[in-house]
Amino acid sequence: MHKINPPGRPFSGRPAKPRILLIARLLAVACLLLFVQTARANCTATMQDVNFGNVDLLNPGTLTTQAIATVTCTKSAARGIAQTFQVCLAVDGGQGVAGQFTPRYMCPSGASCTMTTANRFAYNMYIDASRSTIWGTTGRGTQYREMLNTPVSFSSTESVNATRTVNLTVYARLITPLSNVPPGQYTASFAGGSTALAFGTGSSCGSLRGIRFPFTVSATVVKNCNINKPNNIDFGTVNPGDTNLAGSTSLGVTCTSSTPYNIGLKPSNNNTAGAGEMLPVTPGGGNTDRIPYQLRSGSGTNGAVWGNTATAAQTGNGVGGTGSGLLQNYNIYATVPSADYHYGDYQDTVTVQVNY
Structure with a gap:
């Protein structure tokens, strides 16, 4: 065991300085880990299925529907500091036709959906109620840069790890003239890499991340x-x-x-x-x-x-x-x-x- 002599008295045994340096280094590492944990932002997203319900091609009636995307973020800044996440949700063309946006297609349920699949059912999803701006992704060229985009803000009075949830409306519409498809169930899957979330603590969302929010688009064509x-x-x-x-x-x-x-x-x-x-x-x-x-x-x-x-x-x-x-x-x-x-x-x- 090492000892430290009182001031003014000679040392006895080995000096204790290495132990002091060791403690200082441990404290530095602990501070570094705390900084990394505090700066780690976190947002997640979920998405309702988009369901057109029963569709009568001979008497179509309403051709539109909508669904809700929910984004939840966790504050990483300490109490006393306000924080805002800029959040973007992106989707591609969906199951088997990732690059197809104008329009997107549902295919017979259970069938492998490709650009050559017969009896495809055309539709699209939009970020505005007038259904004029297609919901897309930054990864498919400038014509598909439209994304659901919203800020998620925390006040300075909220403590670290506080959560905030926002809902975003996705608007959908069947494309006319309606495809002459046989009766049955039609679906499009947005799973795997078809969806992505991006978020940043600045004024932009930053890069898309591997955070997914899978969902399905469906419609049932009834015979008439x-x-x-x-x-x-x-x-x-x-x-x-x-x-x-x-x-x-x-x-x-x-x-x-x-x-x-x-x-x-x-x-x-x-x-x-x-x-x-x-x-x-x-x-x-x-x-x-x-x-x-x-x-x-x-x-x-x-x-x-x-x-x-x-x-x-x-x-x-x-x-x-x-x-x-x-x-x-x-x-x-x-x-x-x-x-x-x-x-x-x-x-x-x-x-x-x-x-x-």
């Missing part, structure tokens, strides 16, 4: 069919002895792409074989006549019968098709065997039913 009401079939003015009357009209059907459908025609008497009856428009006067007619999918008296046994799974005696997203036309024919009935106007109502 629209019917264009056909014109009436008018046999015109006929003589009592006329036979084999024929008339026709055109039916327009628009169904989402790849959607199978079957069309049935039902007269007001509910005859499943498309054999209807026209009744007097103005009843009375003892006229109880009913003029029979037959609905057909082919012209002439030998044309195929068009009835109402069709279902979503079976064509039956109806007419079937597969949607393309565009208008598809079908001719409806009707024949009357004989017009040998009382004078007057006759009519019937036929219901068109599209099963899908």
Whole structure:
């Protein structure tokens, strides 16, 4: 054990100076470690999924949605010192198409999404409510420098390790004209290196860091069919002895792409074989006549019968098709065997039913 003699007395044993120097060095290292820990800033981010919900391509309605990105920063300056972090959030084009920004794409859920993937669903994300400025990243050229950017400020009265959270709104919109994609679930994943956070304690965010905030963009395309009401079939003015009357009209059907459908025609008497009856428009006067007619999918008296046994799974005696997203036309024919009935106007109502 080393001893230190009182002042004015000679030393005995080895001098203690090396021990004093050792203590001084330990203190210096401790101060250095404390400085590094205090200066280490910290911000993190999370992001809600962007969900467009159910989308009807034939009747799209609202094409927009939004989500919230949340940034949390921890103060590293001591009490008595104010501190502001400038925070930026950046995203690329997403799953498999990192360089594609205008527009971005969702792909069929579970499919590998590339620039050549079929049935891609176009959308984009923006940093403003007017949806005019695309949310992008500084790493993809000047045209994609837009980022979510906000300051996170701490007052001087807050102590070190205090936290502050801010929410930033991300705006999204489906791109029109809407892609003619089949019904189903569509997604785009922003995982791995597709997102990055940058923050700095100055007036800029500094460089992007490996801090991620993964999220998913999704939409569900629902199947649907629209019917264009056909014109009436008018046999015109006929003589009592006329036979084999024929008339026709055109039916327009628009169904989402790849959607199978079957069309049935039902007269007001509910005859499943498309054999209807026209009744007097103005009843009375003892006229109880009913003029029979037959609905057909082919012209002439030998044309195929068009009835109402069709279902979503079976064509039956109806007419079937597969949607393309565009208008598809079908001719409806009707024949009357004989017009040998009382004078007057006759009519019937036929219901068109599209099963899908």
